[in-house]
Structure formats: C-alpha cells, structure tokens
Amino acid sequence: MKKILIVIFCAVSTFSFAQSDEKSEIMKVVNRVFEAMRTNDSTMLKQSFTENPNTFTAFINKEGKSQLVTDNFQRFIDAIGQPKDQVWNEPIWNEKVEIDGNLASVWVDYAFYVDDQFSHCGVDAFHLIKREGGWKIFHLVDTRRRLNCEVPDEFKP
Template sequence: MKNLLLIIFISVLAFKAFAQQTDRDAIKQTVNTMFDAMRKGDSTLLRSTFAKGIVFQGVASKKDGSTVLETENPDDFIKQIGTPHKGVYDERITFNDIKIDGPLASVWAPYKFYLDDKFSHCGVDVFQLMKTTDGWKIIYIVDTRRKDNCPE
C-alpha cells in the first residue's frame, strides 16, 4: 500500500512538473510572438497576444528624482506598431523568472530596445498573463526605461 501511494504521489508531481513546463513554454511563446509582431509591424498578430482589457503602464523617473506611474493606451500602441514607420522595433529580452499559479502567470524580463540595430534604451518588462481557452494572453505590462546601467 505504501508503494502504491508513493507511486501515485510521484506520478502527480511528475505530471504537475510536465504541465508547468508546458505552460512555461506557452507563456514564452506568447511573449515572443508579441515581440515578433513588433519587429514585423503586424498589429493583428500583436493584438492576438493580448487579452481584452489589457493594461499598459511604465514606471518612470523624472528629472527631479521622483518616480511616477504612467498609463498608456494599448490601442495607441497597437496602432503605432501597425502604422508604417522607419526602422524595426526590436526589443530583446531575457526570461529571468516565470511564476505560475493555475491560470495566472508573471514574467520578469530584462530587455534592451533597438531601432534597427541602434540601441535606444533598456529596462525590465513585467508581464502578467492569464490562461484562456485560446491559450495564454497578456493582461498587463509594466516596464522601466533607462539609457544606462543596462542588463548584460
């Protein structure tokens, strides 16, 4: 009986670990698809990665040293990506940490942003995603932006 319980316990743990890895891969794919859409200037592909009601915010430092929270309109961002523009918006990230609790996930990702191959700024993107019947969708993005002290 003890052996049976041990086998069941190990099986449950293995399944949970497999499911979490599958979710991690799907979460990374959603975020990478968002950045692929930015590079391509494809607003339809970009929108497909977002949940309805997505929120965009940025934490910015002002010249006086204070910090403010800026809220951006996601529709303006989507329109900007889809409107022909000079240069390729190339945001390069590193997946540092992904946390998952059922249908909710959080991603911490340092980044460097380039216009074509010219460095523009860096910071950290924090994504909140939810698992839907259509897969993982981004529900919230907050970031920091700076020109120096960038992640390696």
C-alpha cells in the same frame, strides 16, 4: 515503500512536465509581442492581449522622482502597425514565469533597439489570464532607463 516513492516521483514528474508546458505556452504569447514589434504586425500584437488591457510605464524622471504613466494601448497598436524603415527589436532574457491556476506573471529583462542603435533597457512585467482560447495578456508594465543597462553579448546586435 518503493511503490509509494515511485507514485510520488511520477506525480511530481507529471506536475513538473505540465508546469513546463504551461510556461512554454505563456512564453509563446509574450514572444509574439516582440515578434509583432519586429515585423510591424498589429494584428499579431492584438491577438496576444485581452480586450482593453492595462499598460503602464514606470520610470525615474529627470528630477529623480518615481513616475507611473498609464499608456494608451491603442496608440501602442497603431505605432506597431505603422510602416517604418527601421526595425524595433526588443530581445529579452532572464524569464521568470509564475503560474497559479488561470493566472500567470512573467518578468523579463529587455533591451530596446531601433535597428542596431541601443535606445533603452529595463524590465517588462506581464500578467496573463488563461481563457478558453489560451493565455492572454491583460496587464503590462515596463521600466525604462538608459543607464546601468547590462545587456548580455548574445542579445546585442
């Protein structure tokens, strides 16, 4: 009986370790997006995504109606790569990573700052696919709001 429990424990530990490694690799891809934003590096940004990813923004408009806007990924790349005097900083927290085979989803809370000025907060939801070259983002949707933003102190400038 002890041998069976040891085998089961080892199998579970190995699976947990592998899942932890995968989650770490996935979060490296997601974190590169935010590093690219901080450093105006559009090449780094593109390397995190598949070709032609889907990007959206969900929000409540001034009339209180739910909106879903399809974003233009090339415009996002151009905005990131544009030289600017200010730093775009988007700290994230509460990372939730789910994996099934070659599909992963990541859900994170964020706050967006231009230099030290708060702009908005929300959630980023990523879908990634694992290919021969590693994990790549193929779908990104974010929410945006200016009110009811509870940013932990360690993520404020």
